[in-house]
Amino acid sequence: MSFRDSTSPRRGYSEFDPESGEGIHRKKSLIRPERSRIDANHPRFHYTQVANQEADHIKVQPSSTGIDPRKSMELNQSRSHISDYANPPNQDDEEDEGIPLMDIHNGSPNVSVQNDLKGGREVYGLNDEVNDYGNNPKRNQVISSVRPITTPIKNEKPKHDIYFWKVYCYAITFWAPPPLLRLFGLNTKDRQFAWREKIGLISCILYIGAFVAYLTFGFTKTVCASQQIRTRINHVNPGYLIINGRAFDLANAMHPKAAGIQAGEKILYSSMSPGGRDGSFLFQNVNGNCKGLIKPRDNCSIPYNGDELAWYMPCRLFNQDGSTEVNNSFAYYNGWACHTSEVARDALYDLKVNGDVYFTWDDIKNSSRNLVVYSGNVLDLNLIDWIQTDDVTYPELFNKLRDDHTYRGLDISLVLTNSEERQAARCLTEIIKVGVIDSDTIGCIASKVVLYLSLVFILSVVVAKFIMACWFKWVTSRKQGATMYDNKSWAKRNRQIENWVDHDNGIGAEVKTVPVKARANYKSAKTNRQSVFHKTQKLSLGPNADLSQYYDNPKALSKSFKYTTMGTQAALLGHNSYGKKGLKNNASKQSNLYLTDQGSSTDLLNRPVSSYNPFDGMEDNYVINGLAPDMIHPDVVPQPPVEYQPFGYPLAHTINLVTCYSEDEDGIRITLDSIATTDFPNSHKLILVVCDGLIKGSGNDETTPEIVLGMMSDLTIPKEEVQAYSYVAVAQGSKRHNMAKVYAGFYKYNDDTVPPEKQQRIPMITVVKCGTPEEASSPKPGNRGKRDSQIILMSFLQKVVFDERMTSLEYEMLTSIWRVTGLMAEFYEIVLMVDADTKVFPDSLTHMVAEMVKDPEIMGLCGETKISNKAQSWVTAIQVFEYYISHHQAKAFESMFGGVTCLPGCFCMYRIKAPKGSDGYWVPILANPDIVERYSDNVVDTLHRKNLLLLGEDRYLSSLMLRTFPKRKQVFVPKAACKTIVPDKFKVLLSQRRRWINSTVHNLFELVLVKDLCGTFCFSMQFVIFIELVGTLVLPAAISFTIYVIIVAIVSKPTPVMSLVLLAVIFGLPGMLIVITVSSFSYLIYFVIYLFALPIWNFVLPSYAYWKFDDFSWGETRTVAGGDKGDHSAVEGKFDSSKIVMKRWRDWERERRSTERQQQQQQQQQQQSVYGSATNLPVPGAAWDPSNSEKLIDNLSQGSSSGSG
8 A cells, every 4th residue: 555645736635535634544454464453452462572571582483374473562663653542453364373482592483493403402491591691681681671571561541441331320320329329338439330330231131131022022013013803704793894895893883864764773783684794885986996997878877977977886785705696776766875975975984994804815716706816905806797887888807807717816916017907906996895815014024024033043043052962962072082982882981970970979990090109108219310318329311212213213203193292392302302412322312201210301391411419619690401300309200201192192291270268178188089090190190289368168177278288298398397488469459469388299198088009199289378477367368269379370380481580489389390290380281170179080181181182272171060969959959950951052062163161160171382383382372471461350440340350260261262262172071070069058059150140141241242253143153152142131031931921822812832832942952952962861850850940040040140240259159267258359458569579480590509509508617617627428429510411411321321320
């Protein structure tokens, strides 16, 4: 696009061009994706910020559409002086998954892997440090000048704020001034405005309900107004007289004195006996359209004036069935009963018209009469014979129509086309019309069209969900996970799960027996790393003959891995790491990718290959290549070879996040037992428990952290020596500063719940949010909510992936993971989130990880949550079918399109990062800054955001993932199952569903605005979400309408068949789904119970939830000692950021080593002062020497090949 200079002589024409002048700007459709404006609302805003901040030590690859965050930031900065912040960026053509991130120092993304990935170090470069780290002033200057991502970025306030919504809320609640609200306990402005927003939302719900009610009951009455009562031909009773196709009520009609009629005589009882007969000839329409067509003869006996005649036919009555024979005579005198006077005509107009006489098409076709239809009017052509042909003449067309029987019973409107024929037809309509055809008006037709379209649409959605759910159950779900089942095996497995849900209260036969050396209580004589307590022991690298054979042929190695994980990628880079170092012979080539019983591989994540010597003097600016191997626990779980694939796919390291609040010991024990005993290898799973404050649950003798710590053993640091570390919490005011303790060890089983032979040794880390010293005396110190517990992990993962500066708590988590696993945290790819009252089926984790590994496009998934206390009370019984249908219909349907809108927080899995290609690039998913920053948003100043972030954090995370990555998948995996205890008291259910329903409504508001979801227009997930949103809002109205229709169908006629059919389909298909898909027919009983409980589900619970829109507490769901319901929306004090220190993990590690070295020197000096000379201390045989690292590797390799330990 080019622009003409403003001095151009043609500039005057710009006023006629709407796209010229000062307001010219490029349309959204013309903006190239890589040049779109990256503002605060852009899905890649935070990612771009972080990628630019950390650009000096990570490599970022442009997306397939050409989006490069570095160039995007430069572009935004270069045009910031002309950009209009109110113009939204173009997001339609954005890359759906962001820009792949590669953990590589320095270099072009176009450089080949073999040339760029030297020694395998740069692929996982977040664990490495550039050798000139301390000598590069430019790098230090950049780091010091970059603001950490945790600091909120102040953006310009958008011009289009929620001003209209605020005005509306105040307008709709004008009758409630602040003093009145304060009388009802709403003391603060925030609480008052939240109440006003609630009323505003409720009014919107009422508007939608009123619209649905109008569309259901009022639309037809409006466009198809109630017509006069119509009477079918041959069914006109004797109280009426038919005149020109209309029935007149003669019940009270009186006739003046006339020949043959007494004065005041009732017409119905006169000698003429007109009741139920056709009197059209008594009031003939003459001299209208027939003028000029029916003409008097020269000897005409009918009074006439020119072409105007007094009558055309004899003024006689004839039967309504047309059976009366032609009679041209008059009873008393010529013109008797013709009613030609003005008075007689006025008397006719005063008669009450009951309605039209109508004919059906069957009446017309099957009649012995010569009937045709013209413009909706029924004409009896036989009545032409009554015309007094001796006195008048008429067109020959009349006789042709009468005598041509091919027209009988048909509509001749299109046959009479020219003007003469149409005039003749209009004339016939005036003189021989006997009724109208049974037809609807345009409005009635429109109402029926709307009705049928609505019916087809609703049935299409319901039937489509049913069909897709059945297809998912019997086709798609069988192929998911680690094992593919045939139909018979699949049904057997479902029965096994149901039996486990209903009867298994402990560790059943599904849990496999663990080999002796892998059991929790097994203690090896030799440790799995160079123990810090045995410093003279050398480090050993265990051989792996199966994998080492591929080092000479990297292409064969690449083909051996069908799927990409961090482990397989490290193996592929092992060729570069060792194949180019000139190892002495093939016998010395060995896998550096796993731990053996004799030693520990410390190069798995590019960590140093030697133990750190605390007595070796170093400078403060020494290079930190990794955490010290001597920190690793002596009994760390060995890592199997990377080619070890027990389930047919490469194993992926998984963090099992368990969030606790006020659960009892049994609930926590059940959850941790079920995770620890899953058949997924214990070398690839880590249990991370986060305790949300020092909380004592109702009925508990100990606080939740005390209960959890009682389930840990072999702590790397004794409990009493663990310190509290600061971090930035998800809160407002002074509570944004929080402190937590990190305990690292292994899971401690209870032999009564898990037999020793089934106990795996599982690394476990517990984070206890203990609060700052200032809140030690508060009722719930450290409590910040479940979202904060999740953000502790998510923020930590982001810092690891991007090598950002981290808090002391996050560094402690990094070292704790290192201590109990021997792995750097960046090696973990998946997070399983489980609530502390959920029991996981033994092979669930295996199937969930398998689905993640096999399809890198999947960013999140969930399993099926089942109810373990089904028959405890009527409250639990009504929930069984609701749980079933929400999974096997709603989630199954959404999963077919990869867009499950709600991954329940009690049992779901998210991908931390996804592989991108084969060049070592990874796309951060859960660790994406846009996810972390928006999910950790602590600005909750509107009712909408409070419902999103304070009540429905689990669902909001799912929505946020779909909004940020609309082209990736979130699926449902029914092979993974868990069971939980649901509320057994109605008040607890009421409180729980209040949170869930409000969260659902506000999350659907968010998702309905996402344009890039699967499909288009009516065949898109966005449209399905819109329908679901409207359906949720009108639930109370819908169940009311349903009950009304059922009552009307019972007590009135005609029966609303279509409505009943629609209800039968809507409620019957879910029941049929049970018959087709479920493995236990007991669900049919729960289906019947659910139907009777529909008023509770669709009226009581939604109505209560809507009225509680401004209640942000957790209510009765989680109770603690003291009865606090846990509202996290309160703001107390001011946040003091000076109390939180953030450094890169290498700086934390450097500080730790320096402190440790000083302590060692002080101890040495004290010993010298006591003994008078230096004590000879054992020094590790593999002391770290930065100038001789390659020689050290060769020595270690030779030592391991010769069998030295």
